Structure formats: structure tokens, C-alpha cells
Amino acid sequence: MVNRGDGGRTAVLTAPLSLDGESRADYRAPNLLQRILGLLRNIRPGSDLTNFQLPPLFNIPKSQLQCFGEPLYCTGEDMLSRCCRAETPLERLTAVMAWSISITRPLIFGVAPYNPILGETHHVSRGNLNVLLEQVSHHPPVSALHATDDKEALEMIWCQHPVPRFYGTSVETEVHGKRQLKLLRSGETYVMNSPKLLIRFLPVPGVDWVGNVRITCQETGLGAELCYRGPSFISRNRRSIKGKIIDLSSSKTLYEVDGHWDSTVTVKDVGNGKQKVIYNATEIMSGLKTPQVKDSEDVSWSESAMVWSEVSRWILSKDWDKAREAKRAVEEEQRKLRKERDSRGETWVPKHFAISYDKANGWDCLPIEKSVPSASIHVPFDC
Template sequence: ANQIQDPVERFVAVARYFLSGWHIKPKGVKKPYNPILGEQFRAQWKFDDGTEAFYIAEQVSHHPPISVYYYASPENNISVLGDLLPKSKFLGNSAATLMQGEIKVSFTNRPGEDYIITMPNVYARGILFGTMLMELGDIATVKCAKLDLVCNLDFKVKGFFSGSYNGLAGKIKRESTNETLYEISGKWSDEIIIKKGTKKEVLFDAKAAKINPKIIAPEDQQEPNESRRLWSKLTAALKVNNQDLATEEKGKVEDAQRASTKDREERGLPHIPRYFESDGKGNFDIKLK
């Protein structure tokens, strides 16, 4: 996207990038692991053109839970910095995870052209009765102040009696004038259409999308608090459907976390993240050293 010279088309490419990841999800609805303070996840990608990308995520706070992540592809002049502050809310037969936080996409060869992105919320339906399923809902935004452009995306939840799953509608506008430049519609799990006047084209097609596999170090080469190694025994127990053993292994990790926290607090020591640093106002950035 950073090589696109037209600023509006460059903005459209960033919006496409944001929309391209939501169809990748596990089958069914499962309770997620609860990350512990200091937990990390690292990965890298090697692309067909010979370029690479790197990713690091870290749980920097437990109360409240805050995850921070950083993605960079130096040869492509792309960096992504984001934080996630999830909050739970129960709504009768549904549970919502409010996806607070934002993502900043930057092109290192275009100083000041930052794209600030917020996420849709996640809903688990049928937690008490009926079929359990996951939906995305509410408004997500993509905004670039330097380009004076904003995209509001409405992730639509299915109505009780009508409608369909995974609907999406949005507009790309010139923020200062409120002029609509493009309209977006479709399903985030399938095909998304972008329209300018009477001209329509496919913005993203989930069925035709290629997923570049992430490369992760073998568990025996990971650090003790890297996610796959940290939870490996719990994961193994779940794979063989041994719920008692899974509960036991989960408890071991959480007990060790509580003991570590107690020891640190008794010595009056703050938790210092490994890969990220705070400005003291709730904002985090990647450590350069």
C-alpha cells in the first residue's frame, strides 16, 4: 500500500488490509485462555517476494488486562502498533467482549501518515441455550488525519427475526467536508464490495484470499513465558479431552502467576514489560533497545 501514489487509493488499501483478517477464526466458540502478566507471543513471516515481517505481543498489565503488539516489515516500510483493553459484558443469552484500544498503521517512508484504527466488538451468542456462535458488531473506524480521510464500518449483527450473519456496511469520506468517496458493503466472512458512483468492484474476497503461514520457534526454543510453551500442557490436555488434567494444568500456571505477583509486590517492585514501555499516561511503544 505504501507504494500507491494516490492518497485516496492508499487509504482504501489500508481499509482492505484491516478487513482482510476477520474471516480467520477458529471453528465454533471456545473460551479463550486468560493471558498472564508478562506473557509473550512472537512470530515472523516470509513472503513470496523475499521480504519478511516480524510480530511481538506482550501482556503488559493484568488489572486491567492490557495487551500490546507490534508488527513490522522493514523492507515494505510498514509498522503496526496496537493495544487491546478487552472488557466483558453479559447480555442475557450473549456475552460481549468490548474491544477497546486502537491500532496505528504507519508507513516509515511517509512520515506523519498514520492510520488510526478501532475494532468491532465480539459477541458470543447462545451461551445459555441454543447454538453457540460468534458475531462481530458495532462500528469500527479507519482514520488518517494527514489525508483528511475516515472510514466508518458498521459490522452488523443478525436480527432476532430477520437479517443475515456477518454483514458489513460503510463509507469512506473526506472528513472536513463529509463528502462520500466510496461505499462499502458485503460480508466480512465472504465478499466485500466497494462502490464509487455506479462503479463496483471487489474490495476483498475471503474465499480467494491467501494466508501466509506464520513461523514460530519450536516450543523447546521458546522462552518460558511465551504463549505456546507456557500453556503447552493445558493445550495437550484439551486435545485429548481430559478436562480434569486441563483444569489442573491451568491452575498450575495461574498459581505460579499469583506467587510471582505476591513476591514482587512484597518487595515493592513494579512489573516492567520486556518489549514495550509506557509513557505513564496509558500509552505504550516498542522498546528500541
């Protein structure tokens, strides 16, 4: 969707990633696997790909900031409200775990989002939920997220620092950073991490989320441990999840978790053997609506959909030469601004977050404002 923006520019907003995303990605170039292997031919295994620049041929028409925020504001069911309204600590932990699974979205093999430019923002509202992201560092790439819902009394503060490495037949991205979900009425803070992103080229091309996720709530003494699994040589079983809900003080298992994040996930009470479905991907990730511009005059110049609008427009048209020119223009402008800051001895400061870093804890991003205002880009509430 293309919306007329400030100063005659256009904001290009595309459909969110969903269960049928692979089949709907008709903008991809042909022979992608061969092209990718050719692109990586001279890269040594174990190399950090953080600063590796992809040509538009390998980009989806949206920024990493948009992919980071979409699972919060594009959903078929309001699972965050379920977290807030659950009556007991155990019910809330279970709901938070189910919500954390819902933000795991399928990606498309052979293409990746744009690397956000320094200071790029993404601001979207859905109902009372307002989500704001900012690229607070470019080298290394660090993204910060702040989301609030005053009606439901919840707040999210996330910091994400992805580190991709090339391993010959695959790329594995470890996503560093802490994710916090605060349920303010109950006074509970849930802290969690992200699974790793695995892109396989051989023997069977594909992309999966893998690794361990841990969710803890110190106020209730409850937690969850999840293991995301991709296919192996002995099993074609994809996108499976196994795990447990535990009492943190005793490490006692209260529920066993089993299923697939692209279908259904169940929990079983180890005390009485009763089982129930806590997550259904079809309900969460089908029929998602594309964000819309509500007030084009108020769309920020730093908004992802504005920064990359020309690149996205040419990718959607499959005009790779013009897409490459448009992407080069964005990158050259950023190099120019950096040189100007360096010549004046200026250090760039994020607009919406205070950031810090130490070797022990990594990056930390704290929002400057108490709550996120309503955005000019919104998602229809019935999505």
C-alpha cells in the same frame, strides 16, 4: 503441532483460526451450550467478566495473544504490501480498509482462548514481517503489539483492553484501545479501532463481530466508516459490512462499502457508479499454515506456546482433568510470583513496552525498540 523446546519443554502451536475453524474444532467438549449456561447461572446481567476464569473445558488450545497476532502473520495474501505499494492516497486508504477487514477472523462458539499471564509474550515472523506481543497488564488485561517490516517500511503499534459483560442471553466484549498502521514511505499513519465481539446463547447460539469501526488518516484527510452487523430477529444475514470512504474535511462520501467479511466486500464509486471487489475472504483465510519453531533453543520461556503448552496438549487429547491440573499450575505460579513481588515492594514493568493510562484516552503502549527482530517461530511464507 508440538515442537521440542528449551529445557525439554515443548511449544504447542495449533492451526490458525480460519473460515473452516468451526468444523475443525474437534477438541470441544460435548453439550457445550448446556455447560455454558450452567457456568453463568449465578452471574448477574450487566456483570463485568474480565476476571472470570474459564475451566479448560471451555478453552481453545491457544492464548489470546496468539489470537490477537494471528491475523497479521497468518494470511493467504500479503495485503499489507498492497497498502504500501498503492500509488495514491485514496488507493492506500482503500487498501488499508480492506486489510482491516482481513484481520476480522471467525471465532468458535462455546470456547475461548486462555487469558494471558502477566509478561507473557508471543513473537512470530512471516517473511520480513516480525510481530511481537506482550501482556503488559493482568488486572485489567491489556495486550500490546508491535510489528515491523523493514523491507516494506511499515510499522504497527496496537494496544488492546477487552471488557466483556454478561447480558443474560449474551456476552458482549468491547475492545478498547488504539490501533495504528504506519506507512513510513508515504509518511501516513492510519488509526483505527476494533469492532465488538458478541457471543449469543439464545435464541440461536453463535459468535459475531458487531459495531462500528472508524479508520482515519490525518495526513491525507481521508477516512472510512464501517458497520459490522450480526443476525437479527428479522434477518438471518450474518457477518455483513456496510460503510463508506469519506473526505474528512467535508464529510463527503467518495465510495460506498458493502459485503460480508467472511465472503467478499466491494466498493462503489459514488461519482461514476463503478464497483469493484476489494476483499475476498476465501483468498485471505483459506489454506493457512500453522506456525513452526525454527530454532527451539531461542524460544522464550514467556512465549505463549510455551507457557500454555501442557494445558494445550491435554485439551487436544480431551483429557480435561489433566488440562485442569496443568492450568491450575500456571495460575498458582503466577499468584506465587505476585506475592513475592508484593513482599519486596516491587512493581512489575513490561519488558518490551512503556505503558501509560489516563481516563480520557485509556491505555497507551509504546514499543521500547525501534523495530521487531526476527523470531524463532515463523510461518511458511507461502501460506
